[in-house]
Amino acid sequence: MQYKEFLADFYDVFLEDLAKSRKMSSAELRKVINEGLANTPEKAVEYGLFDKVLYRQELIVQLRKKLGLDADEDVKFVGISQYDEARPGKKNFSADNKIAVLYAEGTVLDGQGANGTIGDKRYVNAIEDILEDDKIKAIVLRVNSGGGSALASENIWYALSKAKEAGKPLIVSMGDYAASGGYYIACMADSIYAEPNTITGSIGVFRMVPSIEKMMANKLGITMDSVKTGPFALGLNVMQDMSEEEARRAQVSTEEMYRLFIKRVADGRKMKPEAVNEIAQGRVWSGVDAKKIGLVDKLGDLNAAIKSAAKLGKIKDYRTVIYPSIKDPMQQLLEEFLGEGSDDEAKMGKIMQKEFPELVPAYELYRQAKTSHGFQARLQVVVPF
Known part of the structure; x- marks a missing residue:
């Protein structure tokens, strides 16, 4: 039920944004979509979803005119990621004051x-580097994570809390996901920003705790006996229930x-533990609903x-610096050539993304299952839209 509610929220925001861009009401747009009125390009123009129907060659002619190019000049296109990187931003490289943008993306x-x-050792080191730089006046934690290891989340939470105690304001910006362990590391921030459709909570x-005891016994006839000094000497063992x-x-x-998770949220959001428990218990919320419930x-x-x-850090002129630091491409190339610092899992991920993109979600679930040791604070379901 909660995913159905979330999908409805997502759809409402999508309709509102699209209707605004097409200068029409959400109700009009919903009617066009629900009744399938714009089922041809010409109908889409009639109902205001498209402006014109053109062949690619006609579009390029119009683009040349808008760009002031000659008829024989090529129109240079860029991909969406390059376009995003080209957006104007705060790039005053002469400013002494800095804001650290700490990108926390992926599984904890x-x-x-x-x-x-988001390896806790790597991120704790990055936060300690930020803490030691007196020119960094504030931290923005950009979270795009469904969580992972609860212990790693606690370690990162502690490092961030020390940065706050040292007087560096902490602002969180949530991307597509900031759920479970992703919310754990964010909850003590001075202020939390989310997108309307962020999956959070x-x-x-x-x-x-997997067990293969019955499978081994029933399918292969293999059983295991143990000699131990106490009832808990073996610990949790996959060979025995x-x-x-x-x-x-x-x-x-x-x-x-x-x-402990409830306490971290209650302390960070200035709520009573009982109130947090009411909205917790693994439930997910859209950014819109998360704002309503605190x-x-x-x-x-x-x-x-x-x-x-910048406002909390009381600075006007500043530049942003990215953490964790990314290795120079030449250094990465040299390390791969020498067999140092290589990451077989990362390489396999790139191969999967290129050759079998439809299998990437299943591969990611497999990778997560391999690394799911100890307590997990993670979103259990990947919600594709």
């Missing part, structure tokens, strides 16, 4: 982590981690968050 993992993941903890007492202890520790302060993009950070 224990350890160093690769590019495209999912405040919850779970733990996976948990005993009732082991399951009870695992449940108790999981609930304790959940209570998980988010404002709706806005990354630029809005940066402006807010």
